[in-house]
Amino acid sequence: MPRWEGDARRRLQQAALELFADRGYDRVTVAEIAVAAGLTERTFYRHYADKREVLFRGPDEFEENFLRGAAEETGDDAMTLVVAALERGAGFFSPERRPWSRARQAVVDATPALQERELLKLSALASTLTGALTERGVDAVTAALAAESGVTVFRTAFAVWIGAGEERSFPEVQQGVLAQLHGLLARG
């Protein structure tokens, strides 16, 4: 994507987040987001299908890091592949991104339509990871369990990472949550 295209997306996202936080998602129109970003409504629709999409990167872009992590792992053990995916996926959540992620999550938490969209995103990630694992020869049930567990670790780590006062990096938080899941299921 050329740089100015990325700039347009960033400006639209920033404007949308501020408007949603200010007035509530339901009371903001696409036209208002475009104006606040100094762009046209037509430009908005070149980048996003509708208002609900503006706070979400394309699904491909979101899943890409995770998939690349699994693809670059040479082992074929299910959890080894999932951990490689998680480590690569964590790279996106840099310290500079944390304030944005916190503000974004506050809006998502206040907006049922965005919560649904978030669920769909994570469910799609689990399906995609399951597919990547079965392609590597992992049986279907193990693949589903490993991929869903990976998504559970990611979403839990994300919630911890954006918590008030949390200062550890995303990879560090995620590693801790993964260890906690191992501990939880090692007994029993």
Next chain:
Amino acid sequence: MPRWEGDARRRLQQAALELFADRGYDRVTVAEIAVAAGLTERTFYRHYADKREVLFRGPDEFEENFLRGAAEETGDDAMTLVVAALERGAGFFSPERRPWSRARQAVVDATPALQERELLKLSALASTLTGALTERGVDAVTAALAAESGVTVFRTAFAVWIGAGEERSFPEVQQGVLAQLHGLLARG
């Protein structure tokens, strides 16, 4: 709920499932479902808020079994509580119910709106279970991991249980899936 009310719900569900399977969810109206069930549209709306709801029991009813299982468990270990919830939840999926569950799932799999609804149902179950665990003194992160893992086991077991040729009972399948998850996370 009086018996005739339960009958009306069952007739509406049966009629809806047959129509959806026959013609596709999008091409069926609430009026047609009511007629096929020998009831009025008004009766339909006394039982369900809209067409999307007819294949879903009320969320309270679905979650109730799981919650009761956790409530009756005297231990306070997170996974012990989750396993108790799963065992009680499994009771609903009797052998007589399997053909219905298979037919229902085929319609859900073919219908994005119903897939979204199913995701919401399972996500609500995870939240409710997380809440039940924290009320029992489990810390927030452990509660989330245990509850999400429980839902992963349930949904994976359900997919196996409705598989072609599967003859084991739901509790048996679920126990096997749980053991597989333990095995997967014991290593590492």
